[in-house]
Amino acid sequence: MRRLREAADAVASAAVRWRGPVVFVAVALLLLVAAPAALSPFRLELLAKYLCFAIAALGIGLAWGKGGMLTLGQGVFFGLGGYAMAMHLKLAEAGPGQLPDFMVWSGVETLPAVWEPFRQPWFALLMVVVLPGVTAFLLGLLVFGRRVRGAYFAILTQALAAAFVIWLVGQQGLTGGTNGLTNFTSFFGLDLADENDQRVLYSVVAVVLGLLYLAFRQVVASRFGRLLVAVRDGEDRVRFLGYDPALVKTVAFTLSAISAGIAGALFVPVVGIISPALLGVVPSLEFVFAVAVGGRYTLAGAVLGAVLLNYGKTTFSEHYANGWLYLQGTLFIAVMAYAPKGVIGVAGQVRDFVAARRGRAAPAVVPPARVEEGAAA
Amino acid sequence: MTGVVPGGREPLLRVTGLSVVFDGFRAIDGVDLTVAEGELRFLIGPNGAGKTTLIDVVTGLTRPTEGTVHFAGRTLNGLREHQVVRRGVGRTFQTAVVFEELTVEENVDLAASFRMRLPALLRRRKGRSDEVAAVLDRAGLLALAERPAGVLSHGQRQWLEIAMLLAQRPRLLLLDEPVAGMSRDERERTGELLVEIAREHTVVVVEHDMEFVRTYASAVTVLHEGRVLTEGDMASVQADPRVQEVYLGRSRDTRAAEPVGADADAGREREGVA
Numbered sequence: 001m002r003r004l005r006e007a008a009d010a011v012a013s014a015a016v017r018w019r020g021p022v023v024f025v026a027v028a029l030l031l032l033v034a035a036p037a038a039l040s041p042f043r044l045e046l047l048a049k050y051l052c053f054a055i056a057a058l059g060i061g062l063a064w065g066k067g068g069m070l071t072l073g074q075g076v077f078f079g080l081g082g083y084a085m086a087m088h089l090k091l092a093e094a095g096p097g098q099l100p101d102f103m104v105w106s107g108v109e110t111l112p113a114v115w116e117p118f119r120q121p122w123f124a125l126l127m128v129v130v131l132p133g134v135t136a137f138l139l140g141l142l143v144f145g146r147r148v149r150g151a152y153f154a155i156l157t158q159a160l161a162a163a164f165v166i167w168l169v170g171q172q173g174l175t176g177g178t179n180g181l182t183n184f185t186s187f188f189g190l191d192l193a194d195e196n197d198q199r200v201l202y203s204v205v206a207v208v209l210g211l212l213y214l215a216f217r218q219v220v221a222s223r224f225g226r227l228l229v230a231v232r233d234g235e236d237r238v239r240f241l242g243y244d245p246a247l248v249k250t251v252a253f254t255l256s257a258i259s260a261g262i263a264g265a266l267f268v269p270v271v272g273i274i275s276p277a278l279l280g281v282v283p284s285l286e287f288v289f290a291v292a293v294g295g296r297y298t299l300a301g302a303v304l305g306a307v308l309l310n311y312g313k314t315t316f317s318e319h320y321a322n323g324w325l326y327l328q329g330t331l332f333i334a335v336m337a338y339a340p341k342g343v344i345g346v347a348g349q350v351r352d353f354v355a356a357r358r359g360r361a362a363p364a365v366v367p368p369a370r371v372e373e374g375a376a377a
Numbered sequence: 378m379t380g381v382v383p384g385g386r387e388p389l390l391r392v393t394g395l396s397v398v399f400d401g402f403r404a405i406d407g408v409d410l411t412v413a414e415g416e417l418r419f420l421i422g423p424n425g426a427g428k429t430t431l432i433d434v435v436t437g438l439t440r441p442t443e444g445t446v447h448f449a450g451r452t453l454n455g456l457r458e459h460q461v462v463r464r465g466v467g468r469t470f471q472t473a474v475v476f477e478e479l480t481v482e483e484n485v486d487l488a489a490s491f492r493m494r495l496p497a498l499l500r501r502r503k504g505r506s507d508e509v510a511a512v513l514d515r516a517g518l519l520a521l522a523e524r525p526a527g528v529l530s531h532g533q534r535q536w537l538e539i540a541m542l543l544a545q546r547p548r549l550l551l552l553d554e555p556v557a558g559m560s561r562d563e564r565e566r567t568g569e570l571l572v573e574i575a576r577e578h579t580v581v582v583v584e585h586d587m588e589f590v591r592t593y594a595s596a597v598t599v600l601h602e603g604r605v606l607t608e609g610d611m612a613s614v615q616a617d618p619r620v621q622e623v624y625l626g627r628s629r630d631t632r633a634a635e636p637v638g639a640d641a642d643a644g645r646e647r648e649g650v651a
Contacts, residue, residue, distance in 0.1 A: 223490055224498040226483050230476045237474040240436065242462035242491030242545060251495065 023300075024213075031206045041195045046314055048202040048270045051209050053290065054306040056263035058209075058216050059256030060291045061302030066220060067252040068232030070150075073157030074260045074287045075279035076164045077132035081261025082274035084131055086181035087115055088124030089268065093185060101183065108173040115174075121188065128265040129258050136257030140250030147246075149235070158281055165280040180275025187269035205266050209303070212259060216299055219255065228252050260287075289328065293335050295342025304344055387450050389414045389549055389579050390435070395444030397430055397603075404430045406603035408444070412549070417575035419590050420583045422600035423623055428583040429471065431600070432551045436468050437461040449548065462491065467547035471554045473534035477527030481518050481537060484526050485509050488541035509544060516540035516570065532563035539570060550580045556589050568593050587624075591615075599623075 035047060056078055063069045090100035096119075099111055117123045143156060168175050175181070190197040219225055227248055231238050235245045268274050277283075286309075294305015309328070316324045339346050388411040397405040405427040412418050420428045433439035435446050437458040446453040453461055476484050486502060486509050505522070513519045516536040521529065526537060535555055542550055555571070556564045564586070571593060574580060584590050590597065590611070597614045599606040601623045607614060614620055 218501070219499060222499045222501050223487065223493070224495070226479055226502075227487055227498065229478055230487060233476055233478060234474055237470075237476075239458035240462060240468060241488050241541070242459050243487075244457075244459045 024210075028206075028210055031210075032203060036199050036202065041198055044202050045198060045270065046311075048205045049267065050307045050310040051202075051205045052263045052267040052270060053287070053310050054263075054303040055205075055209050055212055055266065056260040056287055057291050057294070057302040057306035058212055058299055059259030060287055061296055061299045062216055062219065062228075062259075063252050063256035064288065064291065065296035065298070065302065066225060066232065067228045067249055068149075069249060069253055069256075070154040070288070071157045071253065071256065072154050072281070072284050072288060073159075073161040073164075074256070075161045075281075075284035076157075077136060077257040077260035078264035078267070078283075078287075079164060079168070079274065079276075079279035080131040080135060080264070081128045082264030082268050082278075083175065083181065084118070084124055084127040084261075085265035085268045086184070086274045087118040088121060089184045089187065090181055091115065091119045092121075093183075100181075102176045102179065102181070103173060106173045106177075112174055125265075128261050132257040132261030132264075133254050136254045137250060140253040141246065144246035144249045144253075158284065161279065161281050161284045165276040168276045168279070176275070178276060180273055180278070181268075182273040182275070184269060184272055190269070192269060192272065201269055205270060208262065208266060212262065213299060213303065216255070216259070220299065224248070224251070286328075289332055291342075293331055293342055295344035297341055298344055301342045301344035305342060308343065386414075388412060389416075389449060390581075391447040392431070392435070393445050393447070395431070395434060395446070396442045397427070397434060397439060398442045403603050405434070405441075408600070408603070408605055410598060410605065412579060412581055414548075414579055416579055416596060417571075417594075418581045419594040419597045420581060420600060421585075421587070421590055421597055422606070424585075425602070426600040427603040428600055429553055430603075432468060432553055432581075432583060435461070435551065436466060459491075462545065462547070465548035466551065467542045467545045467549070468551040469535070469538040469542055469553055469555060471557055473531070473538045475526040475529070475534050475537050475541070477525060479526060480523050481526050481529070482509065482513065482522040484537060485512055485540050485544045489544035489546075491545065512540045512544045515543065515573070517566070532559050532567075535559065535563075535567065536570070539567075539574070543574065548579060550574065550578050552580065552582045554583055554585055556584070556586050564589055 031047075031051070036044060039047060056074055059077075060071065060074060063071050090102075094100050099108065100115075103111070118127070139160075143153060148156065168180075169178050171177065185192055187201060190201055192198065192201070220228075227238070227243060230241075231243075231245045231248050238245045238248070264274065267278075287306075290305040290309035291302045292305070293309055294303065295301025309331075313324055313328070316327060335342060339349060341349065390410070390412040392408060392410040395405055395408045395410075396403060404425075408427070408431060410431070420431065422428055430439060434441050435448075435453065437453065437456050437460065441454070448461075448464060448466060451464070453464065453466070456464070476487075479487070482505060483502075486506070489506065489509055489512075490498065510519070513522055516539055518533065518536060518540060521533070526534070529537060539552070539555065542552075552571075556567050559567060568589060571580070571582065582594075584594075594611050596609075597611055598608045599614060599617075599620050606619055606623060607617050609617075
């Protein structure tokens with residue numbers, strides 16, 4: 001009897017230990033093998049877009065879920081990465097010494113100095129990480145150092161998203177204004193009109209998501225990850241452990257900005273456009289909605305939410321063009337009220353509920369210690 | 378007993394002319410205090426005497442209106458909380474604050490790791506360090522190491538706070554009412570822990586529970602209305618009529634009406650100073 005139970009325990013603990021890696025490999029196979037084989041090029045491109053949002057969601061899961069920083073301005077970092085990539089693609093397309101098409105239309109005669117270095121692919125790729133990273137780092141030091149937090153931080157980041165969009169729109173000759181940057185035909189040698197190359201691009205997005213997921217998992221599992229949770233739950237107490245919470249939050253916020261930047265950079269070749277309308281207050285909120293619905297306390301929940309919600313948005317909009325907003329709002333309220341841990345937390349909630357019910361009934365019948373003795377005899 | 382070592386060495390902690398004013402209320406009013414290396418000092422006094430405020434000032438939580446705090450020969454004035462910890466001053470809180478979602482072990486491990494730089498912090502924790510294990514053992518929490526701190530009882534939380542404090546390896550430990558709300562058994566265990574810690578550390582304890590103070594204190598500083606009323610060993614402090622007055626002041630009139638003898642002693646026992 002006891003040996004049987006020990007064996008069952010060993011299996012259970014092995015299952016717990018291997019569940020993560022097994023799920024990861026299964027999802028990787030699904031995304032890298034099954035999806036490209038099963039989906040039409042159109043659907044695959046949409047999936048690639050969802051995965052871009054999932055990359056940004058990783059950062060929100062870290063900053064908001066683990067660090068308690070409700071960042072409503074991820075569109076800014078998504079945009080910085082997106083524009084850095086788009087500027088390079090436009091220049092590569094125009095050819096050496098030539099101006100991007102939209103500048104010609106706007107009557108710009110010489111290439112603005114900030115555009116020049118983006119001719120170099122390495123510089124553009126570096127900027128995809130550096131622009132959002134440095135912006136978030138400086139902002140974090142300033143804001144967290146002054147102990148701005150909670151709703152004040154959320155409002156500040158939202159205002160930043162609004163201001164960023166206004167600035168972009170106002171710089172017609174520099175950024176393409178309201179239209180943004182669009183009409184891309186190739187991406188580092190890939191022909192964006194070719195179906196095979198589109199599949200390659202999709203795989204690049206999926207692999208980047210997988211690698212970033214593993215990297216963020218490492219951050220969450222490290223001492224720093226524990227420290228981040230400690231800052232979320234008791235920032236003032238953390239000071240008396242000898243850490244500066246402002247620095248901890250700044251690092252997490254910077255990582256989240258970098259993930260949004262990378263997401264934006266991949267979004268550009270996948271969707272073929274980057275424009276202010278994709279970065280403002282509403283899109284930034286939608287990033288956060290998705291993470292809340294999926295489950296903000298785990299990175300997997302954040303990724304799941306981004307894919308589910310954006311899939312839902314596409315599918316639903318195809319049938320009822322105006323219904324999505326209402327459904328999204330209802331979904332958000334339902335999750336906040338009944339499943340604060342999101343879709344991914346529902347299973348755990350159900351398990352806890354069942355255990356609690358059984359726990360209330362069980363001791364009245366046979367105390368656990370008795371069962372142990374009975375088994376030994 | 379005033380903290381000045383015969384050799385004339387600089388005391389570990391020297392507070393000079395300290396005043397703290399909150400909206401016109403003088404919570405601390407010209408306090409001088411020195412604590413020598415290796416000392417176990419109790420800070421006592423009635424409610425509102427300024428004991429916790431004094432600790433708050435030393436640890437950077439509250440800015441003094443006047444006066445200086447010197448620790449190990451350098452000023453702590455103007456430093457932020459985590460910088461004070463980095464200088465070697467650690468504290469606990471009246472209501473223990475632990476990180477409920479982290480395990481007991483993770484709580485202690487974080488406290489032990491603050492000297493690490495960011496790249497080291499970004500690595501996973503590999504097993505349990507000897508130091509963390511020793512501290513957990515000392516605080517009697519080894520069996521609970523892998524449980525979330527949220528499941529701990531009130532007393533266990535205080536011990537976890539003390540364990541976290543020890544893991545920081547501070548030069549000066551400031552404990553704010555470590556036995557508040559504890560059962561008799563828990564108080565006894567905490568007292569033993571305290572004595573053990575004090576053998577190797579410099580400790581300042583703010584305490585309200587007079588029975589606890591009588592059992593474990595040797596050196597006592599009495600604060601009253603933001604000033605140092607008196608300092609000395611337990612016996613002389615207890616004998617000081619001023620101390621009896623601040624503790625018993627309000628009940629003196631009623632006591633006069635009580636019959637002299639065993640009942641009066643019992644009354645005094647209840648009030649806290651015997």
